[in-house]
Amino acid sequence: xxxxxxxxxxxxxxxxGHLIRRLHQIHVxxxxxxxxxxxxxxxxxxxxxxxxxxxxxxxxxIANEAAIDRTNVADVxxxxxxxCIVTRQVSSADRRMKLAVLTNEGARITRDMEAAMQRAQDRxxxxxxxxxxxxxxxxxxALVNANNAFSRAPAR
Amino acid sequence: xxxxxxxxxxxxxxxxGHLIRRLHQIHVxxxxxxxxxxxxxxxxxxxxxxxxxxxxxxxxxIANEAAIDRTNVADVxxxxxxxCIVTRQVSSADRRMKLAVLTNEGARITRDMEAAMQRAQDRxxxxxxxxxxxxxxxxxxALVNANNAFSRAPAR
DNA sequence: AATGACAATGCAGTATACTGACGAATAACG
DNA sequence: CGTTATTCGTCAGTATACTGCATTGTCATT
Numbered sequence: 001x002x003x004x005x006x007x008x009x010x011x012x013x014x015x016x017g018h019l020i021r022r023l024h025q026i027h028v029x030x031x032x033x034x035x036x037x038x039x040x041x042x043x044x045x046x047x048x049x050x051x052x053x054x055x056x057x058x059x060x061x062i063a064n065e066a067a068i069d070r071t072n073v074a075d076v077x078x079x080x081x082x083x084c085i086v087t088r089q090v091s092s093a094d095r096r097m098k099l100a101v102l103t104n105e106g107a108r109i110t111r112d113m114e115a116a117m118q119r120a121q122d123r124x125x126x127x128x129x130x131x132x133x134x135x136x137x138x139x140x141x142a143l144v145n146a147n148n149a150f151s152r153a154p155a156r
Numbered sequence: 157x158x159x160x161x162x163x164x165x166x167x168x169x170x171x172x173g174h175l176i177r178r179l180h181q182i183h184v185x186x187x188x189x190x191x192x193x194x195x196x197x198x199x200x201x202x203x204x205x206x207x208x209x210x211x212x213x214x215x216x217x218i219a220n221e222a223a224i225d226r227t228n229v230a231d232v233x234x235x236x237x238x239x240c241i242v243t244r245q246v247s248s249a250d251r252r253m254k255l256a257v258l259t260n261e262g263a264r265i266t267r268d269m270e271a272a273m274q275r276a277q278d279r280x281x282x283x284x285x286x287x288x289x290x291x292x293x294x295x296x297x298a299l300v301n302a303n304n305a306f307s308r309a310p311a312r
Numbered sequence: 313a314a315t316g317a318c319a320a321t322g323c324a325g326t327a328t329a330c331t332g333a334c335g336a337a338t339a340a341c342g
Numbered sequence: 343c344g345t346t347a348t349t350c351g352t353c354a355g356t357a358t359a360c361t362g363c364a365t366t367g368t369c370a371t372t
Contacts, residue, residue: 012202012205012223016183016277016293017280018202019293020183020296022223022300024177024179025309026300026304027173027177028173029306030306042173043329044327046174049167049168059351066168067174067177067178069330071329072328076327094337095338096336096350097350097351098351120173124172124303127298127299127303128299132295136172136292136299137170137172139284140176143179143182143281150182151178155178184330184358185330197358199359214321215321216320216321226321227323227360230321232357235356251320251366252366252368253319254321
């Protein structure tokens with residue numbers, strides 16, 4: 001016979017949202033651990049990844065590419081600018097826009113850090129067998145794409 | 157040939173952490189939408205669920221049951237107390253502990269809100285076929301259990 | 313009984329995520 | 343050309359999540 005504690009765990013554990021929240025916690029913790037030498041967060045690195053491929057991007061485009069809220073992108077860029085990883089300047093073509101660019105140092109860090117970031121991803125999926133990892137990624141991708149419109153920060 | 161934007165999307169989309177973060181965003185958005193009438197967040201409802209099953213629980217036990225950081229639990233309880241959903245009192249057995257209990261109103265809301273919460277969970281998984289939903293939950297459960305120790309707020 | 317280890321909570325500080333409102337610049341339209 | 347609408351960025355406010363430190367209470371050992 002199940003104790004009340006067992007009943008509770010079953011109740012929370014049966015909610016996809018609860019499992020998603022915990023996976024998010026776990027992944028962030030692993031990322032920060034693997035990337036401790038750089039003192040950068042997953043979201044900061046996501047923004048840096050975007051800028052490594054698309055330099056001189058305005059904040060809303062960065063938000064769309066990385067699926068981050070635009071006010072949050074502004075915060076993240078301010079912190080990256082403070083650490084001389086990014087610079088921002090008003091666009092001469094459209095003076096409403098602030099275009100962000102990686103500094104040379106920022107571009108170097110983005111490259112150097114990639115291996116540590118990848119270790120975090122690999123560790124995260126390590127408990128699954130190879131075919132399960134593929135299936136898990138496929139299912140997450142299907143859910144993200146089908147539900148894309150329901151977050152405040154949809155991709156693209 | 158892929159454009160730079162396509163390359164980027166592939167780069168971020170191939171990172172499990174990025175997909176997890178987006179799923180988390182999406183689920184929270186759906187939860188808040190379905191439960192808008194109650195103005196309660198997923199984490200607040202998780203704490204209420206714990207207290208519905210285990211009344212008079214101290215904050216660290218709540219944190220362990222719901223896998224929430226203990227400082228965060230204190231914040232959440234303070235907000236729930238302000239709204240008269242929860243009361244807190246120092247334990248007479250151990251005066252270090254503050255025991256939280258749902259008020260009658262809080263218990264009523266927990267029951268009433270369950271259907272809306274469940275709608276959010278169902279909508280979230282709706283894009284998957286029935287067997288895919290089962291598999292997805294199974295994989296999430298395996299990852300959460302195997303990686304439990306790596307978050308600051310492990311369960312139990 | 314005093315001491316020292318440990319446990320529960322609190323507090324300050326930071327990062328992500330979002331809402332709503334606002335000002336400034338641009339674009340669209342008549 | 344001028345009015346209107348839209349877009350970009352910002353600001354203030356709130357919630358979650360975590361780190362590190364301090365405080366208080368309990369307990370074990372002496």
